[in-house]
Amino acid sequence: xxxxxxxxxxxxxxxxxxxxxxxxxxxxxxxxxxxxxxxxxxxxxxxxxxxxxxxxxxxxxxxxxxxxxxxxxxxxxxxxxxxxxxxxxxxxxxxxxxxxxxxxxxxxxxxxxxxxxxxxxxxxxxxxxxxxxxxxxxxxxxxxxxxxxxxxxxxxxxxxxxxxxxxxxxxxxxxxxxxxxxxxxxxxxxxxxxxxxxxxxxxxxxxxxxxxxxxxxxxxxxxxxxxxxxxxxxxxxxxxxxxxxxxxxxxxxxxxxxxxxxxxxxxxxxxxxxxxxxxxxxxxxxxxxxxxxxxxxxxxxxxxxxxxxxxxxxxxxxxxxxxxxxxxxxxxxxxxxxxxxxxxxxx
Amino acid sequence: xxxxxxxxxxxxxxxxxxxxxxxxxxxxxxxxxxxxxxxxxxxxxxxxxxxxxxxxxxxxxxxxxxxxxxxxxxxxxxxxxxxxxxxxxxxxxxxxxxxxxxxxxxxxxxxxxxxxxxxxxxxxxxxxxxxxxxxxxxxxxxxxxxxxxxxxxxxxxxxxxxxxxxxxxxxxxxxxxxxxxxxxxxxxxxxxxxxxxxxxxxxxxxxxxxxxxxxxxxxxxxxxxxxxxxxxxxxxxxxxxxxxxxxxxxxxxxxxxxxxxxxxxxxxxxxxxxxxxxxxxxxxxxxxxxxxxxxxxxxxxxxxxxxxxxxxx
Numbered sequence: 001x002x003x004x005x006x007x008x009x010x011x012x013x014x015x016x017x018x019x020x021x022x023x024x025x026x027x028x029x030x031x032x033x034x035x036x037x038x039x040x041x042x043x044x045x046x047x048x049x050x051x052x053x054x055x056x057x058x059x060x061x062x063x064x065x066x067x068x069x070x071x072x073x074x075x076x077x078x079x080x081x082x083x084x085x086x087x088x089x090x091x092x093x094x095x096x097x098x099x100x101x102x103x104x105x106x107x108x109x110x111x112x113x114x115x116x117x118x119x120x121x122x123x124x125x126x127x128x129x130x131x132x133x134x135x136x137x138x139x140x141x142x143x144x145x146x147x148x149x150x151x152x153x154x155x156x157x158x159x160x161x162x163x164x165x166x167x168x169x170x171x172x173x174x175x176x177x178x179x180x181x182x183x184x185x186x187x188x189x190x191x192x193x194x195x196x197x198x199x200x201x202x203x204x205x206x207x208x209x210x211x212x213x214x215x216x217x218x219x220x221x222x223x224x225x226x227x228x229x230x231x232x233x234x235x236x237x238x239x240x241x242x243x244x245x246x247x248x249x250x251x252x253x254x255x256x257x258x259x260x261x262x263x264x265x266x267x268x269x270x271x272x273x274x275x276x277x278x279x280x281x282x283x284x285x286x287x288x289x290x291x292x293x294x295x296x297x298x299x300x301x302x303x304x305x306x307x308x309x310x311x312x313x314x315x316x317x318x319x320x321x322x323x324x325x326x327x328x329x330x331x332x333x334x335x336x337x338x339x340x341x342x343x344x345x346x347x
Numbered sequence: 348x349x350x351x352x353x354x355x356x357x358x359x360x361x362x363x364x365x366x367x368x369x370x371x372x373x374x375x376x377x378x379x380x381x382x383x384x385x386x387x388x389x390x391x392x393x394x395x396x397x398x399x400x401x402x403x404x405x406x407x408x409x410x411x412x413x414x415x416x417x418x419x420x421x422x423x424x425x426x427x428x429x430x431x432x433x434x435x436x437x438x439x440x441x442x443x444x445x446x447x448x449x450x451x452x453x454x455x456x457x458x459x460x461x462x463x464x465x466x467x468x469x470x471x472x473x474x475x476x477x478x479x480x481x482x483x484x485x486x487x488x489x490x491x492x493x494x495x496x497x498x499x500x501x502x503x504x505x506x507x508x509x510x511x512x513x514x515x516x517x518x519x520x521x522x523x524x525x526x527x528x529x530x531x532x533x534x535x536x537x538x539x540x541x542x543x544x545x546x547x548x549x550x551x552x553x554x555x556x557x558x559x560x561x562x563x564x565x566x567x568x569x570x571x572x573x574x575x576x577x578x579x580x581x582x583x584x585x586x587x588x589x590x591x592x593x594x595x596x597x598x599x600x601x602x603x604x605x606x607x608x609x610x611x612x613x614x615x616x617x618x619x620x621x622x623x624x625x626x627x628x629x630x631x632x633x634x635x636x637x638x639x640x641x642x643x644x645x646x647x648x649x650x651x652x653x654x655x656x657x658x659x660x
Contacts, residue, residue: 088500118397
């Protein structure tokens with residue numbers, strides 16, 4: 001409840017930059033419903049995350065929103081343009097950083113960006129200085145005139161990011177932006193994403209299956225599984241929905257049992273007492289814990305130990321997507337591209 | 348005091364402050380200019396040259412690839428063309444040189460089989476280069492470049508035509524080199540004229556357009572290079588053998604002649620031989636041109652139309 005208030009108090013609550021209504025995609029070669037009636041909105045200036053296991057429909061959704069795939073049914077508007085009626089306008093307004101490393105290895109980093117600019121029809125007088133700016137942003141200015149085949153995985157990823165920004169997009173799609181990257185590059189990519197959001201007020205739509213990434217970067221997350229959105233909310237909201245924080249309190253005096261009394265404290269949901277150690281589930285543990293301590297002391301008893309555990313997004317995620325391992329086959333093509341991406345990321 | 352305020356020191360001081368400010372501003376704001384979208388070129392062919400150049404540049408900077416592609420026609424010319432000495436077949440019967448030349452001319456349209464074959468090799472190199480044009484579509488799809496290009500406002504037709512034009516550019520340059528090799532190896536150049544050679548390359552251009560469009564089209568849906576290889580093998584040799592590239596139509600069985608007569612490669616050869624060797628030819632030049640313009644036009648248009656349908660699934 002409180003988390004919802006947080007969302008509504010976000011500063012920019014203008015008209016949604018992405019509006020998706022019952023969007024579906026059925027692939028013709030089978031009865032596979034890759035995306036099955038998803039609806040959501042993304043507000044301007046927000047970092048919106050799509051979280052889900054492999055084959056959940058994340059990339060298919062991005063491909064529909066960036067007009068690479070035609071939806072089977074439903075409706076979608078991106079930057080105010082309908083994806084069916086005005087695909088070219090959508091393409092002109094958004095930037096796309098695909099999951100794969102798409103830069104041409106035989107060309108230099110700089111030439112790759114200029115090629116992207118040419119595809120947008122940008123005049124060279126504009127694209128040349130902008131390409132240099134972007135190369136500086138992703139810290140590739142020193143490698144700009146080297147062939148991409150000499151780049152490391154992290155450098156390639158940063159180059160992809162620069163290519164995706166060449167057309168001054170207001171909305172940037174990032175498909176698995178840190179797949180297979182080392183810790184340093186991942187930190188750098190996170191930094192760029194934050195810069196784009198905070199300083200350029202760009203809206204970002206990203207997919208990931210790294211939970212800590214979604215937690216660290218996203219204002220709101222949609223958990224998608226089997227083509228359905230199973231939950232949308234802020235990271236805090238998702239965590240809270242699995243049952244709140246756990247406070248473990250050890251009391252020196254084993255009797256009397258305070259369980260029922262502690263359960264009366266506001267914010268506390270559930271109390272279990274085993275031999276003087278209370279396991280208390282509570283919303284907003286930070287606020288509930290002092291109340292609990294005060295209450296125990298007011299009964300003339302002594303707290304010897306206290307611990308507060310916050311639920312992780314992992315738990316929320318597993319709660320919503322189930323714990324069984326995934327063995328569905330994704331198609332050959334996407335497996336191949338993911339393998340290539342991972343391999344190149346590590347080069 | 349006056350010394351301290353000398354202009355030199357003042358300048359240095361100012362420089363120092365500027366240098367300090369640069370990284371700070373880079374960290375906070377102006378790394379990306381917040382300027383609005385620039386004036387864009389929205390013509391349907393924008394990006395066509397950029398995409399064509401990308402492929403041509405890669406080919407140009409890889410001399411090995413060029414060298415290897417040229418080995419096959421060179422082997423055909425040097426070994427096959429030189430070994431198949433029709434003149435000696437005839438002279439071994441005791442026929443006079445005049446009779447020998449007459450038989451050769453009636454059969455090949457020239458007294459030199461090597462020259463006849465050289466023209467066929469020009470068609471062959473075009474055919475082989477064009478057939479691989481689809482391969483580069485498959486690889487672009489596999490490595491994601493195609494999807495990236497398609498997520499930009501570049502015309503879908505431009506994506507396809509860039510593949511066609513890069514193939515045309517490659518095949519024509521290779522044909523020029525094959526022609527030079529043939530001349531060095533003894534091709535008859537008596538009938539060469541500047542407009543004749545230009546006209547011959549116009550034939551090759553049209554054939555290359557049509558064949559490249561055909562192979563690019565066949566690759567539009569495919570992400571599997573094995574399938575693509577199979578298609579190339581399936582079409583390549585029949586298109587070469589069921590044409591007048593290696594042998595004249597007149598010595599073929601009638602069922603094969605029927606196939607040869609619809610094969611566009613034959614029309615290109617017919618025209619090229621008329622222009623380069625002064626051969627009589629089976630069709631009027633204008634008819635050869637018309638047939639190839641139709642062929643190239645048809646497949647380019649079909650390719651563009653299919654690109655609109657197939658490139659967005």
